[in-house]
Structure formats: C-alpha cells, structure tokens
Amino acid sequence: SQTIHQWPATLVQPVGSPLSLECTVEGTSNPNLYWYRQAAGRGLQLLFYSVGIGQISSEVPQNLSASRPQDRQFILSSKKLLLSDSGFYLCAWSDTLGDEQYFGPGTRLTVT
Amino acid sequence: SQQGEEDPQALSIQEGENATMNCSYKTSINNLQWYRQNSGRGLVHLILIRSNEREKHSGRLRVTLDTSKKSSSLLITASRAADTASYFCATSSYGNNRLAFGKGNQVVVIP
Numbered sequence: 001s002q003t004i005h006q007w008p009a010t011l012v013q014p015v016g017s018p019l020s021l022e023c024t025v026e027g028t029s030n031p032n033l034y035w036y037r038q039a040a041g042r043g044l045q046l047l048f049y050s051v052g053i054g055q056i057s058s059e060v061p062q063n064l065s066a067s068r069p070q071d072r073q074f075i076l077s078s079k080k081l082l083l084s085d086s087g088f089y090l091c092a093w094s095d096t097l098g099d100e101q102y103f104g105p106g107t108r109l110t111v112t
Numbered sequence: 113s114q115q116g117e118e119d120p121q122a123l124s125i126q127e128g129e130n131a132t133m134n135c136s137y138k139t140s141i142n143n144l145q146w147y148r149q150n151s152g153r154g155l156v157h158l159i160l161i162r163s164n165e166r167e168k169h170s171g172r173l174r175v176t177l178d179t180s181k182k183s184s185s186l187l188i189t190a191s192r193a194a195d196t197a198s199y200f201c202a203t204s205s206y207g208n209n210r211l212a213f214g215k216g217n218q219v220v221v222i223p
Binding site for chain 2 (some may be wrong): 041042043044046047049058088090092097099100101102103104105106108
C-alpha cells in the first residue's frame, strides 16, 4: 500500500532563516506531487505541483521554491522566511492529475 | 483560486442525526471531490463524483451533484462523534487538472 511521509511535523523558525520541508511517497511510481499551504480556518492554497522528476509548476509567486530530485521525493524550500510564510504545509500525491489526492500528515510552520 | 464554496460554514448536531453540507462552484467541472480533515491533520479523501454522475454512495456518505445548478451536497447519515471534522469540497475543471478547494465546513457531532 502507498504511504506518504512529511517531516518535520512542527517547526519554529526566525524570520530570515532558510527552510527545507521534505515529502516522500512509498508504494507507487511516478506520482504527481503537490505542495499546499493552509492558513488557519482557510482552505488549501496550491503552491507547487510536479508531474515528474525535475518538473515543477509554480502556482503562486512567492518566497518559496520546490524541487523534485527523485521520483518520490518533493522538497519545499525558502532562502529567507517571512512572517507570512507561517502556516500548515501539506504534501499530497495522486496517480492522475485532477483525480483523488492523498495527503501527508502536514508540517506546522511558525515563523517568529 | 478557490472555486468550491461550502455552506453552511459550521454545523453542530447531535450524535445519530444526519449532517448535510453544500458546495457551489462557478465553472464547468470534470469532477468534484469531498475530503475530511481532523484538527491538525492531513486531508482524507472521502468520495469523488464525476460530472456525468448525479449521485454516489460510500458507506454512510451520500453525495449528489447538480451540474445545472453548479452545486453538490454531502450527506452523512447517523452521525458519530468521530465524524467531527472539517469537510472540504474540491473541484477539478476541464483543461485545468489542479484541484480548487473550498474554505471548509466545520462539523461538530455532540455525543
């Protein structure tokens, strides 16, 4: 069966520090991968998605970047965090674009 | 952009009652999906209904889709305390296969 992992679970970082969040998927090949951010009490905002290694589509211009160095690994990064980067970051995967997505447990990021 | 909009935003019911949530959207869709999120956790996919389907069941869940009204409803029958969660609808549109999520609908089931 497929599983998706995210780490760390929680993170507190000062403004201006770098960020690296990691997501890995097991039990499937060539998944579509997604990064979302969820502000408190809000819906999900799609940040990036990837249909293959090295292929990244950015949905929202911002302080963040994403990379997919391996088939089942998706990384969200920032060189300098802003206060507005605080939120709940969710990674997800799907077999087919537009069909059901399977989410990781999320990372709670607080920028102080 | 967020296309799905759930209504009502918050719902509090007694255990055993039915819970109904609605979702409206604006553009033509390929499918509509419902997800559940427990507090502080990731989303769990519940059910997907395609644009050529009108109703779908999964256990205690019933989803309807009215493409003429651009709306969907999620019914949870015989609710349980464990159903307490936020419920999101998400749409996938033709030519744009990313999911657009609504803001969510918080359901509290009182034991």
